[in-house]
Amino acid sequence: MKEYMNGMDCLHYINGEYVAPINGKTFENINPATEEVIGKVAEGGEEEVNMAVEAAKKAFNNGWKNTKLSERAAILRKVGDLILEKKQILSRLETFDTGKPLWLSSTVDIPRAAGSYHFYANFISAMGTDAYPMEVGAMNIVVRRPLGVVGMINPWNLPLLLLSAKLAPCLAMGNTVVLKPARWTPMTATLLGEIFKEAGLPDGVVNIVNGAGRSVGEAIAEHPDIRAIAFTGETSTGKNIMKTGAESLKRFSFELGGKNPNIIFADCDLDEVIETTLKSSFINQGAVCLCGSRIYVQRPIYEEFLTRFVARTREQIVGDPLESNTNIGALISKQHYERVLEYIQLAKEEGGNILTGGGKVEELKQGYYIQPTVIVGLDQNCRVSKEEIFGPVVTIHPFDTEEEVIELANDTHYGLSASVWTKDSHRALRVAHQIEAGTTWVNTWFLRDPRAPYGGEKQSGIGRQGGMFSLDFYSEVSNICIKY
Ligand code: NAD
Numbered sequence: 094m095k096e097y098m099n100g101m102d103c104l105h106y107i108n109g110e111y112v113a114p115i116n117g118k119t120f121e122n123i124n125p126a127t128e129e130v131i132g133k134v135a136e137g138g139e140e141e142v143n144m145a146v147e148a149a150k151k152a153f154n155n156g157w158k159n160t161k162l163s164e165r166a167a168i169l170r171k172v173g174d175l176i177l178e179k180k181q182i183l184s185r186l187e188t189f190d191t192g193k194p195l196w197l198s199s200t201v202d203i204p205r206a207a208g209s210y211h212f213y214a215n216f217i218s219a220m221g222t223d224a225y226p227m228e229v230g231a232m233n234i235v236v237r238r239p240l241g242v243v244g245m246i247n248p249w250n251l252p253l254l255l256l257s258a259k260l261a262p263c264l265a266m267g268n269t270v271v272l273k274p275a276r277w278t279p280m281t282a283t284l285l286g287e288i289f290k291e292a293g294l295p296d297g298v299v300n301i302v303n304g305a306g307r308s309v310g311e312a313i314a315e316h317p318d319i320r321a322i323a324f325t326g327e328t329s330t331g332k333n334i335m336k337t338g339a340e341s342l343k344r345f346s347f348e349l350g351g352k353n354p355n356i357i358f359a360d361c362d363l364d365e366v367i368e369t370t371l372k373s374s375f376i377n378q379g380a381v382c383l384c385g386s387r388i389y390v391q392r393p394i395y396e397e398f399l400t401r402f403v404a405r406t407r408e409q410i411v412g413d414p415l416e417s418n419t420n421i422g423a424l425i426s427k428q429h430y431e432r433v434l435e436y437i438q439l440a441k442e443e444g445g446n447i448l449t450g451g452g453k454v455e456e457l458k459q460g461y462y463i464q465p466t467v468i469v470g471l472d473q474n475c476r477v478s479k480e481e482i483f484g485p486v487v488t489i490h491p492f493d494t495e496e497e498v499i500e501l502a503n504d505t506h507y508g509l510s511a512s513v514w515t516k517d518s519h520r521a522l523r524v525a526h527q528i529e530a531g532t533t534w535v536n537t538w539f540l541r542d543p544r545a546p547y548g549g550e551k552q553s554g555i556g557r558q559g560g561m562f563s564l565d566f567y568s569e570v571s572n573i574c575i576k577y
Pocket of ligand 1: 246247248249250251255273274275276304305306307309310311314325326327328330331333334347348349350351381382481483509549553554
């Protein structure tokens with residue numbers, strides 16, 4: 094267990110074995126909280142992806158596609174149990190890789206990852222199918238078959254959680270997988286290989302290839318024997334993957350970027366709004382795709398909101414992710430840290446007024462720490478108000494009417510999520526219904542039922558995950574029409 098506490102070297106996991114990189118190349122895994130090298134990661138490429146696809150095809154045809162549902166459910170349940178059993182190790186690995194607070198890894202990332210396997214183990218055990226009788230004396234029966242080999246390409250912000258949200262339904266339907274973790278966060282995915290083995294998943298059903306997007310990611314998107322791609326990441330990367338995958342006419346499930354509005358009406362419960370908005374702004378260093386980074390506040394409470402929100406923001410503790418009182422940890426990489434600082438600089442150039450935060454944390458000499466930053470005075474059309482920053486930075490804007498705020502909220506090419514705060518239930522429904530977002534929360538945020546659809550509108554995604562929506566994506570749905 095000790096080696097996991099200090100990080101580990103991450104190999105590929107292909108056909109049930111940990112394998113070294115074919116070309117012998119590795120890259121360094123850096124803990125963003127300390128800037129220390131915590132391990133080496135196998136640098137994969139097309140050859141490893143080809144090996145992984147061959148293993149996945151073999152595992153699919155040799156039996157996984159025909160495994161009994163009860164057997165698949167039992168394996169998934171065991172995977173979920175093992176993740177919970179190893180929660181302490183996995184949480185630490187996730188924190189070392191990402192820089193996020195350990196309390197967050199251990200209360201959200203890892204338990205929710207386990208939850209996906211438990212949920213789909215139960216869901217497939219209870220599911221039925223549709224039948225459509227015809228008056229002419231025929232019956233249509235809807236059947237689902239697995240697709241075959243599915244490719245998965247993952248981001249760094251919620252590594253094991255997002256991976257598991259895809260893997261659990263995909264495996265539940267009897268598919269096999271070739272997956273690539275984000276370059277910055279290979280550790281929990283690598284350990285998952287061991288967990289799958291222990292849970293009794295046949296070799297080759299899940300294959301993990303580490304490496305860069307431009308090599309491993311593209312090879313997955315390109316491979317003619319991969320039937321579908323489940324991707325979470327930036328909108329621009331999604332567009333590239335779609336172009337590459339178009340050649341073999343893959344199906345795509347895309348969870349992409351967002352610039353999510355929080356709409357706060359004057360009749361809200363302000364105490365609750367302030368506390369939840371703190372979370373939706375800064376949790377995970379602002380790097381949750383569902384974070385509300387554009388905050389619209391109705392004018393009668395605008396000044397009070399600013400005063401109280403800024404005061405609470407100043408109380409947020411930025412620092413060592415291993416300390417239990419840390420609210421905000423380190424950003425994922427030097428590259429991302431510099432990008433977020435550039436956006437803060439741009440906000441100044443665009444005429445924004447920085448009420449608190451605005452730069453790095455001077456006392457913290459090592460690690461990629463940025464103060465939680467609140468910006469006002471920016472026009473809706475500024476780049477900082479429009480583009481996804483994916484850091485602890487929010488902009489706040491006043492508004493007067495319901496119609497005005499709906500227009501402002503929808504004035505973006507993104508459409509992932511939104512939250513609406515009001516005690517007027519008629520207005521809540523009226524506004525929520527008009528917001529162009531895959532998920533709109535009313536008087537809450539980040540509350541998720543695994544049966545409900547999840548995904549983005551416009552350039553925030555394609556398709557929906559959750560419950561049956563995921564199973565539909567990971568299966569070939571066909572109809573058997575029987576004349577009697
Ligand atoms: P990214 O797009 O840079 O990378 C995601 C993955 O794609 C990585 O594994 C990367 O190596 C790979 N990749 C990069 N270029 C590729 C290419 N040309 N071909 C194939 N693969 C390639 O995203 P990121 O920085 O890791 O994650 C942050 C982004 O993810 C944000 O935009 C965020 O909003 C989004 N996100 C969305 C959701 C959602 O549910 N909608 C959830 C989490 C994160």
